[in-house]
Each structure stands twice: as structure tokens, then as C-alpha cells.
Amino acid sequence: MPSNPNVITVSLAQISPVWLNKSATIEKVANCIKQAAAEDADLVAFGEALAPGYPFWVELTGGAKFNSKEQKSYFAHYVRNAIDIDAGDLAPVCEAAKKGEVAVYLGTIEKPRDRTGMSLYCSMVYIDATGEILSVHRKLMPTYEERLVWSPGDGHGLVTHKLGNFRVGGLNCWENWMPLPRAALYGQGETLHVAIWPGALRNTQDITPFLAKEGRSFSAAVSGLMPVAEIPADLPFRDELMEAVAGSEFLANGGSCLAAPDGEWVIEPQVGKEGLFSAEIDLERVREERQNFDPAGHYSRADVTRLHVNRERQSTVKFD
Numbered sequence: 001m002p003s004n005p006n007v008i009t010v011s012l013a014q015i016s017p018v019w020l021n022k023s024a025t026i027e028k029v030a031n032c033i034k035q036a037a038a039e040d041a042d043l044v045a046f047g048e049a050l051a052p053g054y055p056f057w058v059e060l061t062g063g064a065k066f067n068s069k070e071q072k073s074y075f076a077h078y079v080r081n082a083i084d085i086d087a088g089d090l091a092p093v094c095e096a097a098k099k100g101e102v103a104v105y106l107g108t109i110e111k112p113r114d115r116t117g118m119s120l121y122c123s124m125v126y127i128d129a130t131g132e133i134l135s136v137h138r139k140l141m142p143t144y145e146e147r148l149v150w151s152p153g154d155g156h157g158l159v160t161h162k163l164g165n166f167r168v169g170g171l172n173c174w175e176n177w178m179p180l181p182r183a184a185l186y187g188q189g190e191t192l193h194v195a196i197w198p199g200a201l202r203n204t205q206d207i208t209p210f211l212a213k214e215g216r217s218f219s220a221a222v223s224g225l226m227p228v229a230e231i232p233a234d235l236p237f238r239d240e241l242m243e244a245v246a247g248s249e250f251l252a253n254g255g256s257c258l259a260a261p262d263g264e265w266v267i268e269p270q271v272g273k274e275g276l277f278s279a280e281i282d283l284e285r286v287r288e289e290r291q292n293f294d295p296a297g298h299y300s301r302a303d304v305t306r307l308h309v310n311r312e313r314q315s316t317v318k319f320d
Contacts, residue, residue, distance in 0.1 A: 005164035011041040037100025045105035047224030054198040098131025170194035199223035199252025209263035226251040261289035
């Protein structure tokens with residue numbers, strides 16, 4: 001618990017994964033959490049799909065080609081390195097959060113056992129400062145080429161969490177453009193919104209202040225990085241991928257930032273560099289901006305429009 005529950009320190013961990021290497025990426029994440037804890041962070045957040053990495057190859061190598069040996073090889077490699085939460089793959093992350101007494105949002109590629117362990121979900125995992133996993137939000141709708149490797153999620157993880165006197169919630173990437181999931185979080189009293197992205201300034205620079213103004217909350221955008229130079233040597237069909245990205249420096253260039261409830265920058269977008277970008281935020285700023293607009297409070301009309309959210313975890317089998 002922060003010493004002043006109305007003031008918390010938020011750290012945006014803009015780092016690259018050890019791309020498609022689960023164990024090495026988890027180790028890097030855990031070390032970053034230790035660093036954030038040493039800097040007195042109350043929350044540290046990481047980019048979308050960071051563990052073990054975003055599927056950049058799909059767009060670059062003809063991912064829609066049916067029955068392609070190349071695409072099957074990429075996918076099998078991705079499945080091997082995806083996160084099995086039930087098997088304890090996130091234990092080092094949970095241990096680092098517990099030891100550092102810092103909460104964590106981590107973007108993962110999840111291979112849940114309740115969906116065969118072979119289908120993949122883009123999942124946003126919340127770990128509290130005691131090291132407990134409190135929610136796993138599976139991205140509702142993968143974006144464009146992501147649909148070739150990720151499965152659609154459900155509403156089970158559409159929850160918020162208490163952090164000091166703040167109420168924190170989050171969404172994956174283009175989910176943040178979906179009005180109703182945003183409304184589901186606003187309706188739970190969200191005062192700090194965390195949007196996680198694979199990493200691109202074009203995605204974060206406009207929507208982050210917009211979300212802050214709409215929710216009259218603090219709005220964080222946390223992005224990953226992916227330098228072309230860090231594409232691993234042991235990747236299947238690496239030569240074809242390197243040919244496709246010839247001349248590029250980054251597949252993802254960051255863009256992490258933080259906006260206040262009036263849309264003004266607290267941390268301006270950070271591009272092309274790895275690091276922890278931190279700031280103290282004060283709940284009083286939310287209270288001030290809610291004076292004239294509170295999207296799920298005095299400026300809502302529950303008698304006219306109301307949202308119904310299905311939080312049931314989806315499964316193909318139900319056993320009595």
C-alpha cells in the first residue's frame with residue numbers, strides 16, 4: 001500500500017522481449033520489476049504480447065497463405081514459447097512483484113489449458129503487490145493479421161483493481177478503440193487506465209489523451225520495442241523475415257506515454273529507446289476533472305442506456 005493512497009508512482013516499462021524466447025523474456029521482465037521496485041514504483045506495466053513477443057512475421061511473410069510450411073513452423077515455435085499460467089510460467093514475475101511489493105500489468109501470449117493449450121490468446125495479466133495473479137484478460141478481438149495466430153477472448157477479465165485509492169483497469173491495443181469495453185471499466189470506477197501496445201507512436205500519441213479526457217482519468221499507454229537487430233538467429237525461416245525487413249531499424253518503436261485527466265502530458269511519448277519511464281500521479285486531479293464530466297456517474301443516464309457484460313470464461317465443454 002502506498003504511504004499516501006491518493007498518490008501512486010506508475011512506471012512504464014518500455015522494453016523489448018528476447019523475441020519468442022519465453023524463459024529469457026520472463027527473466028528480463030522480472031529484472032525490470034526489481035528495478036521499478038527499487039525506484040519505489042507502485043505499478044509497473046509492460047507492452048502487449050511482450051512475453052514472448054508480438055507476431056511481426058505474419059504481416060511480413062504472407063501469413064494468410066493457406067497450408068504454408070513456413071507459417072506452420074512459425075506458429076509451432078510461437079506455441080512452444082507461449083505462456084502456460086497453470087504450469088507456473090509467470091512464477092518469476094509473481095515472485096519479483098511480491099518481493100518488490102509492486103503491482104504489475106504484463107502483456108502475454110497465453111496458451112490456456114481450458115482451450116487445449118494449442119490455441120493462443122493475447123492476454124493482459126494483472127499481478128498485485130503480494131504476487132497474486134488477480135485477473136487474466138484475453139483480448140476480445142484480435143486486430144487484422146493477428147487473427148491468423150490469436151483467438152478471440154471473452155469478458156472474464158474485464159475487471160478493475162484497487163491500488164491505493166485508485167481503481168486501475170486496462171485493455172489490449174485496439175480494444176481501447178472499442179467504446180463498450182471502455183464503458184465496462186468506467187462503470188467499475190476506473191481512475192487509471194492502462195492501454196498496452198506492441199509498440200508504435202502512431203497508436204499511442206492520439207488515443208492516450210483522448211482516453212484521459214473521455215474517462216476523466218489518468219491514461220497510460222505502455223508499448224514494447226522490437227529492434228530488427230534483435231531478431232534471433234535461431235528463428236525458423238529467419239532469412240526470409242530479414243529480407244522482408246531490410247532497411248528497417250525497428251518493427252516496433254515504442255511510444256509509451258502518460259496523460260492526465262485533462263489530456264495534458266505527464267510523460268510525453270518516448271520513441272526508440274528502452275527504459276523505465278515513471279511519474280507520480282495524484283487522485284485529486286481525477287476529482288477535479290470529474291466536476292464537469294463523470295462518464296459513469298452524474299453524466300450517465302442509466303435509465304436510458306445501460307451496458308450488460310458477460311464475464312463468463314468461455315469453454316467448449318461444461319461438466320456437471
